[in-house]
Amino acid sequence: MERPLRCVLLALNSPGYRSLALGYLRAYAKQDPALAGRAAFETLDLDTDMDTWWAAWRVLGLEPDVLGISVTCWNARSVYEICRIVYAVRPECAIVLGGPEVGPIAADVLEAHPEVSVVVRGEGEVTFAALLAELARGGKAWRVDGIALRKGDEIVTTPDRALVANLDDLPSPYLTGVLQPVDGGSYLETYRGCPHRCAYCFEGKGYGRIRSFSDARVVAEIDAVASAPGVRSFSFIDPVFNLTDARLRKMAEWMSPHTARGVRLHTIEVDIERIDAEAASLLRTAGVASVETGPQTVGAAALAACDRPFDAVRFSEGVRALRAVGISCECDLIVGLPGDSAYDFLAGLRFCFDLDPGKVQSSTLHVLPGTGLWERSVEYGLEFDREPPHEIIATPDVGFRDLRRAEVLASSLQAVYRARV
Amino acid sequence: MIRFASVDIGSGGSVSCARCSSEQQEPSYRPVDDILADARQVCDTWGVGTGPNIVLAGAEPFAHPDLPRIVLGVVEAGCVRLAVDTDAVGLRSAANATGALVAGLRHVRFTLLAGTEGVHDALGGAPGSFDATRVGIRSFRAAADAQGLDVSVTALVPVCRHNANDLPASVATAVECGADRVELRVTDGGMELTAAAPWITAACDTGVVNGVWVEVEGVPFCLLPGYDLHLADAVRSRDGSKQPACGECALDPVCGGASAGASTDQLATLSPPVFAEKLAPQVARARATEVR
Numbered sequence: 001m002e003r004p005l006r007c008v009l010l011a012l013n014s015p016g017y018r019s020l021a022l023g024y025l026r027a028y029a030k031q032d033p034a035l036a037g038r039a040a041f042e043t044l045d046l047d048t049d050m051d052t053w054w055a056a057w058r059v060l061g062l063e064p065d066v067l068g069i070s071v072t073c074w075n076a077r078s079v080y081e082i083c084r085i086v087y088a089v090r091p092e093c094a095i096v097l098g099g100p101e102v103g104p105i106a107a108d109v110l111e112a113h114p115e116v117s118v119v120v121r122g123e124g125e126v127t128f129a130a131l132l133a134e135l136a137r138g139g140k141a142w143r144v145d146g147i148a149l150r151k152g153d154e155i156v157t158t159p160d161r162a163l164v165a166n167l168d169d170l171p172s173p174y175l176t177g178v179l180q181p182v183d184g185g186s187y188l189e190t191y192r193g194c195p196h197r198c199a200y201c202f203e204g205k206g207y208g209r210i211r212s213f214s215d216a217r218v219v220a221e222i223d224a225v226a227s228a229p230g231v232r233s234f235s236f237i238d239p240v241f242n243l244t245d246a247r248l249r250k251m252a253e254w255m256s257p258h259t260a261r262g263v264r265l266h267t268i269e270v271d272i273e274r275i276d277a278e279a280a281s282l283l284r285t286a287g288v289a290s291v292e293t294g295p296q297t298v299g300a301a302a303l304a305a306c307d308r309p310f311d312a313v314r315f316s317e318g319v320r321a322l323r324a325v326g327i328s329c330e331c332d333l334i335v336g337l338p339g340d341s342a343y344d345f346l347a348g349l350r351f352c353f354d355l356d357p358g359k360v361q362s363s364t365l366h367v368l369p370g371t372g373l374w375e376r377s378v379e380y381g382l383e384f385d386r387e388p389p390h391e392i393i394a395t396p397d398v399g400f401r402d403l404r405r406a407e408v409l410a411s412s413l414q415a416v417y418r419a420r421v
Numbered sequence: 422m423i424r425f426a427s428v429d430i431g432s433g434g435s436v437s438c439a440r441c442s443s444e445q446q447e448p449s450y451r452p453v454d455d456i457l458a459d460a461r462q463v464c465d466t467w468g469v470g471t472g473p474n475i476v477l478a479g480a481e482p483f484a485h486p487d488l489p490r491i492v493l494g495v496v497e498a499g500c501v502r503l504a505v506d507t508d509a510v511g512l513r514s515a516a517n518a519t520g521a522l523v524a525g526l527r528h529v530r531f532t533l534l535a536g537t538e539g540v541h542d543a544l545g546g547a548p549g550s551f552d553a554t555r556v557g558i559r560s561f562r563a564a565a566d567a568q569g570l571d572v573s574v575t576a577l578v579p580v581c582r583h584n585a586n587d588l589p590a591s592v593a594t595a596v597e598c599g600a601d602r603v604e605l606r607v608t609d610g611g612m613e614l615t616a617a618a619p620w621i622t623a624a625c626d627t628g629v630v631n632g633v634w635v636e637v638e639g640v641p642f643c644l645l646p647g648y649d650l651h652l653a654d655a656v657r658s659r660d661g662s663k664q665p666a667c668g669e670c671a672l673d674p675v676c677g678g679a680s681a682g683a684s685t686d687q688l689a690t691l692s693p694p695v696f697a698e699k700l701a702p703q704v705a706r707a708r709a710t711e712v713r
Binding site: 346349353402404405406408409413415417418419420 | 470525527570601602632633634650
């Protein structure tokens with residue numbers, strides 16, 4: 001009997017976290033009848049700060065036929081290094097990349113990285129399993145929809161794959177035992193897509209509309225993770241936790257038994273302008289200890305360029321409502337958005353500090369593949385690093401030196417803000 | 422942007438340039454009850470903005486016999502961020518540093534007269550003070566790390582004609598000590614600001630490349646073209662000395678002017694309209710965004 005295809009799934013995560021994306025890929029592939037007995041899986045959840053040579057050592061020790069890697073802007077440089085090493089040692093291994101960093105620019109990635117065999121575009125579970133099935137039977141990978149690959153000397157992009165119509169068709173990584181919950185480092189996903197279309201963000205791009213997992217599935221996952229031994233906190237990867245009032249009420253109801261046992265949710269993302277006293281109370285019932293939100297900027301020109309609404313009054317009321325029920329709020333700002341001067345950014349910092357939300361965090365703009373800013377970068381005159389993580393270098397509104405100054409000034413002010421009795 | 426209200430615990434004895442003023446005032450301290458009354462007043466009337474935040478200033482706090490009682494009282498009054506202006510010598514002892522942190526001290530502002538031992542000690546008239554200060558700041562940082570506490574350390578550099586050319590080294594020393602930020606305060610009204618400007622800008626750049634913010638106080642916009650962000654909080658939030666030449670400048674509405682006592686002759690030699698033209702867009706944005 002022919003031996004199964006050896007598949008190694010690799011993620012370079014923030015320390016302490018496990019890749020939910022790889023969990024989905026593996027859970028789906030394991031239940032795919034076309035792969036039954038024909039593929040064996042090993043997942044390497046490593047940290048972003050791991051030396052790439054040691055990561056390659058770990059991969060090569062498993063002698064993979066297929067190496068699948070989840071790529072984000074944060075780990076891309078390391079991923080490409082690992083790919084080069086693995087390819088040099090084991091050229092017969094098919095290297096398959098997927099994720100937001102590579103999917104939107106799949107052909108460019110193949111052009112720039114000859115060691116990469118295939119790039120999965122968009123939602124990966126079904127596509128990756130179909131690709132493995134083709135490879136397992138020695139078939140033609142170019143028959144698989146939703147990928148870009150090499151065909152001889154050519155780079156070929158196959159037709160788009162339709163989104164999964166019913167998300168419940170994707171087995172739960174937690175309920176199937178593929179992913180073990182860990183305290184503080186586990187995420188759940190209750191829907192895909194985002195109601196917003198912020199031009200700097202990839203969230204929701206390509207998904208078109210919001211698709212939800214069923215209530216029963218969400219409840220089962222919450223119960224599994226919240227009841228796992230040693231788990232005292234976890235989070236949701238949903239772009240907007242309070243997507244609708246009705247959904248927030250359900251989440252509060254589903255979480256409340258676990259909240260009563262002391263389980264907490266950390267750093268969930270909310271639409272803060274929709275949070276009033278009642279919503280804040282529901283979040284507390286849901287065990288929410290901390291939330292993460294904008295405003296990203298308070299500059300009118302940048303808000304317009306980013307297709308982002310902002311109501312300072314409602315935002316402030318949302319922060320106050322959360323603080324009133326003891327929920328810590330992290331206000332995020334981005335420096336380097338088109339239309340923002342350094343002074344606009346400082347005005348944003350002042351706005352956030354004056355709200356006293358609990359935490360203020362600023363980051364430098366990353367012009368990410370597939371986002372509105374990536375597509376309109378020439379129109380906006382954005383100079384950014386073409387290599388990941390695609391950090392902004394200069395804009396027409398703020399030059400290179402003032403961008404770096406703004407970063408340092410913000411960091412200094414955040415240190416002052418954090419240092420409290 | 423995050424303001425601190427100053428509460429004097431006494432007067433005299435602060436680290437300053439002995440060559441600028443040879444008068445050495447002996448420190449004297451106010452009664453604890455008076456200090457705490459002032460602190461309570463600050464907390465009760467804080468108003469908008471994150472806080473209340475208080476800096477204990479005026480005299481060396483670690484020489485005050487009742488410092489623990491003062492810190493405790495200020496914290497009990499509702500102070501959110503408590504800072505001290507200090508020479509940091511009292512923080513050399515790990516027990517002192519830890520005790521101060523446990524009591525609630527989170528911000529230390531220490532004075533650095535220069536970036537080298539010889540110049541700092543000579544200007545301060547206190548041999549050994551440079552090393553003592555550095556050891557004290559490192560001890561505070563180490564104690565905070567051990568306690569897992571967020572703290573902030575600021576180096577205050579009084580700028581005068583005797584240390585202007587040492588400003589980049591001063592910032593480098595502040596960085597090496599573990600400062601998050603540096604404040605350059607022009608205190609010498611007779612200093613040639615135009616001559617000092619290159620040292621000031623070099624000091625700002627030294628901070629930025631090391632990830633430490635340098636704020637400049639007492640220098641008008643027109644002397645630091647391209648460095649206006651470094652003046653953002655200091656110049657604009659404090660009254661400086663406006664000279665007749667300032668009236669011609671488009672930056673006047675958002676510029677605090679020079680340090681008090683700056684020479685009129687110096688400012689008269691500037692060419693505000695030239696710089697004003699270059700910086701006009703920034704002025705417009707500064708006004709529009711109400712950074713002031």
